[in-house]
Amino acid sequence: MSDSIGITAALGLTVLTLSFPDPGYFGILQENFKPVDTSLSFSLQENSKIRTLSTTASSPGEDLDGLLYVPTLHRGQCPEAAGLIPVNATRRVNLPDTNSINLIALAPWINPSCTLAYMAAAQMDPVKTFIFYLPDNSTAIPPLANNARWSIGDGGRWKTTYRYPVFAISGSTGGLIMQNLAYYSDNVTNMPNGEILSQHIDPRSYIRLAAEVEVSGHNSLPSLWVFLLIVLGILIMIIAVTSFFLQWLQRKRREALRRRVISGEVDIEALGIRRVTVPASVLQQMPLYTFVSDNAVPKSSSDTSTQSSPPTSSPAPLEPPSSKPEAPSSNPNNPNSPTNPIASQPSPLPPADPPLSEPSKELPPHPAPFSQPTCAICLDDFTPYETRIRELPCHHIFHPECIDPFLRQNSSLCPMCKLSVLPADYSPPITNAMVRRERLLRRMRRNLHPHDPPSIREVLRFPRSVVRSSSGAGTGAVAPVLPTTEVPAPVRVRPPSSGGTSLAPPDSAAALRAQGAEIRERMLEAEAARAPVWRKVVGKMWPRLG
Amino acid sequence: MSKAQSPLKRLTRELQDLQDEPNDAVLRLGPVDDDLFHWHAVLKGPAGTAYEGGLWALSITIPPNYPNAPPKVRFETPICHPNVHFQTGEICLDLLKDKWAPTITISILLTSIQQLLTSAEPDSPLNVDIAQLFRQGDWAGAESLIRYYTQVERWDGR
């Protein structure tokens, strides 16, 4: 099973002859273990014909190496092995008597009881792995791990019992190694090429076979990690790039909206995108002066009133603190403002008071640009030569104590005509939410079906009232003439149209009642089921109308 | 710079004006128990419409920063209208929200609410069922339903 996944599968087996001094004298040092010249000694490389029978206690990618030996069984165990294992094959006793050197066990897989005996014996020794071979002298790759040939009959429990990995090699290779284990188990002199070897190697040294099983996993698991890391990296990069892009896009959109607000293309207040209020600095630039009776004609009265103002007792520039002296600045700010009365305003200024010495923005008393006897907010009449008034760029006048708090805290639109009092190039701070809202509104407006709504009004046989269309008032076509406090701008009552008179005939009570009761029941049911979520959704989808 | 004025003066003024010129849209309109911040109104159904003959009680709550902020207006008598919640009496009217201006008086507001009866917006419904009838073009159904409720849920003069 594990072969296929590549957690631990043997990729190759290397057997070679090592020489090393007696660890009892020289210690176990890496540099003491030297390969013997392969031309003079046994070596073997098996690259493919290896099966992994058990991966117990192996870690992927960690090669297994050690000195080769044949575990020694107890007397009487596995008599069948007698003919298969040379008498002088390397045993534990032929190796240094230390548990600090790794070992690799080799034995033929004769039958389950022999195998169990060998594995139990190897368990006592510091083995890194056990290599079995079928004593069939076959050169073919051994059967698969799940083959019945490898069955111990314990349901695989041996794999957990014996804490080392187990591999299988072909019968011929196993036999060959076993044969050489017999050659390299004793003194140098008895080994193949013993005379030559003894000339180069201290005769007291060990010359033994060692093996290394190369185990897969070098690449498989690390590559998985690398793969995951790459995926993660790509994800992070995508997120980063997206985030940067969105930030950039949002900034662009904010700037675009700001430009459109400044250019007057978008009226934030009229769209209801946000409640815009008027900063104090802008408010203070709006003219403040004492009200004068309004029955005179603007053009001529402006001169007479400014001259006639000194004799009257009450008007006094009551407000010293402001630093902005000039009122006319507010006029060019608003291109929407009606043109006819403007001329009267800047002209009286210079003659009336010395422009620079007077620090207050309070102007001398003069009539408002057109007749407005009443403050539309508190509904009180202005008293000539007594009431101080604030004039908005649209030339509507109010008590400053009425209009100032309203503009500072509630709105930037004139309560009378809904014109913005802000300078045309003024833009409030634009937030992402405002951008979203504006885009949504624009999209919605594009998608609205122009002929949907009238049906309901036809039914009710009434003309569309102006109540809801007042949003159009922001566009500036408002003449500055109308206001009397009686009828403020947004609400106008039109007479019913003379058109249809085809209302359904007066109800026949019983039928109606039945129908009504039925619908009502449905209505109540649905109402109970839905109310809060429903409202939210509608609010989200149609924020303009909420 | 200048302090907002108390709404009391303006409300008193509105009350005076109302006595001088009563509003045709309402059967009655005035403060509840001399509390100028809480008014009560009885709205009349416009003649020649499906709401004809109807009477609905409304409660009007004046905020402390009136008239800079709109009053809260609510139908106390159930009314069958796309933009009025049948149970809570909540009204979806722009004048009561973002289109509010301090020049609007309570009397004007009630006139506007009466107008709303004949100029519903089925696209921003608070009463989905009647709005649905409108949108489906079931005008006869909508009208009979309205007439039914106008009769059944009529302010009884309590």
Ligand SMILES: [Zn+2]
């Ligand atoms: Zn005022």
Ligand SMILES: [Zn+2]
């Ligand atoms: Zn104005």
